[in-house]
Amino acid sequence: MSAGAKKYNQKMMFDFKESTVLKDFLKFENISFRNISQQNAMFPIGGITCITGVSGSGKSTLATAVAESFDKNRAKKYGEIYGGESIKRIIKVTQSPIGKTPRSTVASYLEIFDEIRTLFSKISAAKKLKLSPSMFSMNVKGGRCECCQGTGLQKIELNFLPSTYITCPECNGQRYSDEILSVTYQGKTILDVLETPISEIIEIFRDTKKYIRF
Numbered sequence: 001m002s003a004g005a006k007k008y009n010q011k012m013m014f015d016f017k018e019s020t021v022l023k024d025f026l027k028f029e030n031i032s033f034r035n036i037s038q039q040n041a042m043f044p045i046g047g048i049t050c051i052t053g054v055s056g057s058g059k060s061t062l063a064t065a066v067a068e069s070f071d072k073n074r075a076k077k078y079g080e081i082y083g084g085e086s087i088k089r090i091i092k093v094t095q096s097p098i099g100k101t102p103r104s105t106v107a108s109y110l111e112i113f114d115e116i117r118t119l120f121s122k123i124s125a126a127k128k129l130k131l132s133p134s135m136f137s138m139n140v141k142g143g144r145c146e147c148c149q150g151t152g153l154q155k156i157e158l159n160f161l162p163s164t165y166i167t168c169p170e171c172n173g174q175r176y177s178d179e180i181l182s183v184t185y186q187g188k189t190i191l192d193v194l195e196t197p198i199s200e201i202i203e204i205f206r207d208t209k210k211y212i213r214f
């Protein structure tokens with residue numbers, strides 16, 4: 001490693017300014033791994049942290065050290081961690097598609113959407129209509145609107161101009177067939193579940209510990 005990179009590395013570690021809003025921190029001290037030697041880092045809990053630095057300065061190394069420190073199956077120790085009690089798990093997201101298709105959502109990545117689809121398929125209205133869990137997906141054929149393939153939008157190709165999108169005239173942007181949207185859980189359709197912020201929709205799963213846990 002060049003002297004320049006090493007200098008930058010130190011700067012990267014110590015340039016952290018304590019937030020006035022976020023008070024809770026994960027503190028990682030005395031980190032030694034690859035080109036990181038006895039450095040300290042702090043990450044606010046409940047906030048977004050971005051690690052920046054020149055190529056080779058140790059960004060991926062730092063991220064790997066943090067992630068692996070929470071992996072109970074690995075006995076590797078890169079430093080001492082303080083304040084990580086509230087962290088349940090670490091999920092590594094890379095440039096590779098997060099699910100079977102690039103249209104997968106965070107919900108499908110966490111596998112909670114599989115559970116929600118199953119829950120919807122077990123509702124008596126769904127059973128009567130013989131709706132399977134996969135029919136509650138907008139990424140595969142079955143319950144989605146086939147006119148827009150579950151996007152709720154239709155692409156309009158324009159000569160000499162970039163393509164534009166309009167609301168799908170078949171489903172009016174509802175993405176699913178009327179049959180699928182006739183099934184509700186606590187008054188919410190599968191589309192409501194997808195479109196309502198987690199902080200609100202979590203209320204309908206209040207009694208389902210399994211979902212709250214995710």
Ligand SMILES: Nc1ncnc2c1ncn2[C@@H]1O[C@H](COP(=O)(O)OP(=O)(O)OP(=O)(O)O)[C@@H](O)[C@H]1O
Pocket residue numbers: 001034035053054055056057058059060061062
């Ligand atoms: N799997 C590995 N095994 C051993 N050394 C590695 C490994 N990956 C990276 N390194 C070394 O660790 C040092 C830091 O590299 P790292 O990949 O963490 O930098 P980076 O800041 O993430 O760079 P980039 O911006 O290119 O992604 C470099 O000297 C690199 O050669």
Ligand SMILES: [Mg+2]
Pocket residue numbers: 059060061
């Ligand atoms: Mg990297």
Ligand SMILES: [Zn+2]
Pocket residue numbers: 145146147148149150151152153168169170171172173174175
């Ligand atoms: Zn449609």
